[in-house]
Amino acid sequence: MEFSTSPYLLKDTSVRRVMTQVLLALVPGIVAYALLIGPGILAQIAIATLTALAAEAAMLRLRDKPLALFLGDGSAVVTAWLVAITFPPVAPWWLTVVGVLFAIVVAKHLYGGLGQNPFNPAMIAFAVCIVSFPALMSQWPGPGSHLAPAQQLDWIFGLAPRLDGMTSATPLDALKTALRADEGHSGPLPFLAGNAQAVIALCYLAGGLFLVWRKIITWHIPTAFLGAMGLLAGLLWLWQPAGFANPVFHLLGGGAMLGAFFIATDPVSGATTPRGKLIFAAGVGLLAYIIRVFGGYPDGIAFAVLIMNICVPLIDMYTQPKVFGMKDQ
Structure with missing residues (x-):
């Protein structure tokens, strides 16, 4: 080279x-x-x-x-x-x-x-x-x-x-109320049809991709965050479509895009190693979904981020790459 x-x-x-x-x-x-x-x-x-x-x-x-x-x-x-x-x-x-x-x-x-x-x-x-x-x-x-x-x-x-x-209520609140009332949730995006929140989410996605392109943030946290949330949402939706919203709703609803690209990527309070970022962000995505669907708040991103902030020292400690020239003891 x-x-x-x-x-x-x-x-x-x-x-x-x-x-x-x-x-x-x-x-x-x-x-x-x-x-x-x-x-x-x-x-x-x-x-x-x-x-x-x-x-x-x-x-x-x-x-x-x-x-x-x-x-x-x-x-x-x-x-x-x-x-x-x-x-x-x-x-x-x-x-x-x-x-x-x-x-x-x-x-x-x-x-x-x-x-x-x-x-x-x-x-x-x-x-x-x-x-x-x-x-x-x-x-x-x-x-x-x-x-x-x-x-x-x-x-x-x-x-x-x-x-x-x-x-x-926000669309997430409306969804939770409808599901608890056993009204079901059919169709690809019934709650997002004509919803400004989806358009805003796509704009945050564009801004986040700009940050990745400019190398201000790396791909690890947004990918793991959205991937974990989408995977869990998709599995539950496939298992019981009438009881859970489809994954697109969760990815474009609430603060998912904002959280994935602008909040969880905080370099101070988040994980710092590549593997640590994946673990940290996946934890945020999973917890945010769980709080959204089963908790008492419409969107759980804030609490998910804070919970995973507590775990950052442990995550970084166990995901540090090996020091060059050193061998395991």
Whole structure:
């Protein structure tokens, strides 16, 4: 094998560069979200971003860290966007603020800052808020509600009363309710027909493939995540089609695509070895499906990620490649 010239150095990659590309990859999904569900998501992203930057600056000041260096790396903004995307688009502004503050202050800085947090900050925020405020975290615009931009902003900032008829369960909630009522689930995609969530999921898939192409993430985690979830969903669907949704529904419903490419791939709280990534992501996919179908929450990705975050040290320890020149003892 011949090399062109020396020195043979790896391409320079900074945190800012990585985070910028992650933000760019999220844009297609956010644009589809704003067009198909409503521009309330843009207000939520703005609230989350401002809160994250303020919290980041305050914690950096308390820890006597340089503000410009860490505020400019983009990590706080990525966390803010993920929190905003996973929260209901018409959630009250203070709920988004609470989630972002918990993600930045508690889940990130109280553990030592960027690179030290054992848990995914955005998923910590989601888990805390859905446990503490389950009603508010379940208020999504219902199909056919066609909320005007002004009305969405009124709900977000508390300028208008919330009407139960204008909010509804997510498709995953609707599916679970239908199955428990023994209404069955036939056809390829009855719940996703005309559903904006599937289009948004495909946009996140496109953004995730962009990250793989740019080598910001590797193929291991998305493949294992979606493969494990799809395999379990497919087996149960083939066994009892009337009792379980088909795998395409689960892959394009809820936060599967977002979780596979943007959440489980967090390099800090996830596994680091190639085999470890496969085990970690497969565990997330299986647990997320189990919580979705048999648990009390409509989507189990946040809890699945956090559970597998706990397992990361053990996974990495047993999947470390052999050191060159060393033999087993």
